[in-house]
Amino acid sequence: MTNILALIPARGGSKGIPRKNIRNFAGYPLIAWSIAAAKQSELVTRIIVSTDNEEIAAVAREWGAETPFLRPAEFAQDKTTDLPVFEHALKWLEDVEGYRPDIVIQLRPTSPIRPHTMVDDAIRILLEHPDADCVRGVVPAGQNPFKMWRFNGEGKPLNPLLTVDGIAEPYNAPRQILPPVYWQTGHIDAIRESTIANKKSLTGDVIYPLVIDPKYTVDIDTLPDWAKYEALVYSGLEMVSPGAARRPLPETVKMIICDFDGVVTDNLVITDQDGRESVTASRSDSMHIKKLREMGVEVMILSSEPNPVVMARAKKMGVEAIHNVGMQDKGRVMREILAQKNVKAQNVVYLGNDLNDLPCFEIAGWSVAVADAYPEVLRAADHVLTKTGGHGAIRELCEIILKQLSQKENTNGS
The missing domain is CATH 3.40.50.1000 (HAD superfamily/HAD-like)
Structure with a gap:
C-alpha cells in the first residue's frame, strides 16, 4: 500500500487575521475545510496538522486530524518557509513512530475552496509519472509576466522582466501569441517524500501541473478576502465541505x-x-x-x-x-x-x-x-x-x- 500523508500547516501567530486558522469560515473553522479535503480523498491514508498552537491542535482533532506533536517555535515564525516545517514533521514521525510516507500532500488552510476530486487528481498524476518530483496546483495567470518590467528606481530605465524567443518585443505583442502562463495556488502540492529528504525541496526539479478551474482561486489574507470568499461558498459552487452538501434554490417556491x-x-x-x-x-x-x-x-x-x-x-x-x-x-x-x-x-x-x-x-x-x-x-x-x-x-x-x-x-x- 502507498502511504500518503496529508500534512496541513497551521501556525498560531497570524497577525493579519487573528486566530485565522480556527476562525469560522462559512460556518466551520477555516482549518476544517482542508481536513475535509483530506478526509474525503480515496487515496490519503493519514492526516496530520502541524501547529505550534494547542488551541488549533484541539480544533484539528475535533475535525478528524491527528496532532501527534506541537511544532517548535523556531519553525513557526512570520518568515518561516514551508520546507523546515515539513522536514520537522517527517523527522519526528520517523524518529518517534518509525513512520515514513511515500507521498506528502500539502493542503494550506488559506485556500479552503477545492473541487471534490482535487486531492486524488494530484496524487494520481504523481503516481502516473515516475519522473515527477511533485505535482502543483495551478490556474491560468490573471496577469501576463511577458508584459511586466523590472523596476530599477525613479529616473532609471525599465528592463523587460522576460524575453521570448522569436518575439522581439513581447510587451508590445498581442496576448494571444505569447506563451501561456499559469499561477501557482495554495490549494495543493503532492510531493514525493524522497524529494523532501534527498533534494531538500518541496518541489524538486520535475514539477507536473494540476490545472484548476480559476473559479476556485482563493487565497485568504485579509478580512475583505474572508467575506468575499464566504460569498463564493454560498454561491452554489461545487466544492468539498466539512458538512452536508448545500442544496440549490428550488425551481418553484410557493x-x-x-x-x-x-x-x-x-x-x-x-x-x-x-x-x-x-x-x-x-x-x-x-x-x-x-x-x-x-x-x-x-x-x-x-x-x-x-x-x-x-x-x-x-x-x-x-x-x-x-x-x-x-x-x-x-x-x-x-x-x-x-x-x-x-x-x-x-x-x-x-x-x-x-x-x-x-x-x-x-x-x-x-x-x-x-x-x-x-x-x-x-x-x-x-x-x-x-x-x-x-x-x-x-x-x-x-x-x-x-x-x-x-x-x-x-x-x-x-
Whole structure:
C-alpha cells in the first residue's frame, strides 16, 4: 500500500487575521475545510496538522486530524518557509513512530475552496509519472509576466522582466501569441517524500501541473478576502465541505417562512421600568411582499415568541403569523401549516437564525440563515444572507427569489 500523508500547516501567530486558522469560515473553522479535503480523498491514508498552537491542535482533532506533536517555535515564525516545517514533521514521525510516507500532500488552510476530486487528481498524476518530483496546483495567470518590467528606481530605465524567443518585443505583442502562463495556488502540492529528504525541496526539479478551474482561486489574507470568499461558498459552487452538501434554490417556491426574533428583529429587546418590551425591525423587509404574493409566493412568520409584538409587526408587514409556538414544536407546527395549506415542503424556503430553527431547516426545500445566525445554523444553512437579522435580511431573501422568478418568466417567454 502507498502511504500518503496529508500534512496541513497551521501556525498560531497570524497577525493579519487573528486566530485565522480556527476562525469560522462559512460556518466551520477555516482549518476544517482542508481536513475535509483530506478526509474525503480515496487515496490519503493519514492526516496530520502541524501547529505550534494547542488551541488549533484541539480544533484539528475535533475535525478528524491527528496532532501527534506541537511544532517548535523556531519553525513557526512570520518568515518561516514551508520546507523546515515539513522536514520537522517527517523527522519526528520517523524518529518517534518509525513512520515514513511515500507521498506528502500539502493542503494550506488559506485556500479552503477545492473541487471534490482535487486531492486524488494530484496524487494520481504523481503516481502516473515516475519522473515527477511533485505535482502543483495551478490556474491560468490573471496577469501576463511577458508584459511586466523590472523596476530599477525613479529616473532609471525599465528592463523587460522576460524575453521570448522569436518575439522581439513581447510587451508590445498581442496576448494571444505569447506563451501561456499559469499561477501557482495554495490549494495543493503532492510531493514525493524522497524529494523532501534527498533534494531538500518541496518541489524538486520535475514539477507536473494540476490545472484548476480559476473559479476556485482563493487565497485568504485579509478580512475583505474572508467575506468575499464566504460569498463564493454560498454561491452554489461545487466544492468539498466539512458538512452536508448545500442544496440549490428550488425551481418553484410557493412559501417563505420566517422566524421572528433575530430575523424580523435584530434579536435585541428593549424593556421599560414596567416590564413592557419592544423590538426593532427594518421597514424595508416589507418592500417586496405584495409583489411576491402576486406571483404566487406566500410569506409568513413562525415564532416561539409569546409577545403580541409578533402579531402587530406581522400585520404591519401584511403577512400571516403564528406565534407562541413551543421551542421544541416549530418543526411539528411547520408540517401542520404545510398540510393545511397544501404546500409541498420542497417548495418552501425557511429563514432562521437560532437552534430552534434547525428542525424547520430539515423540512424546508431550502434553508437560509441571516448573516449573524448561530454557528450551527450557519453550518446547516443552504444559503447565508449578507444582511443580519432586523436589518433587511427578509428583503434580501425576497429579492433572491424575485430574481429567480423573473429569470423563469423571461425564459418561458422567449
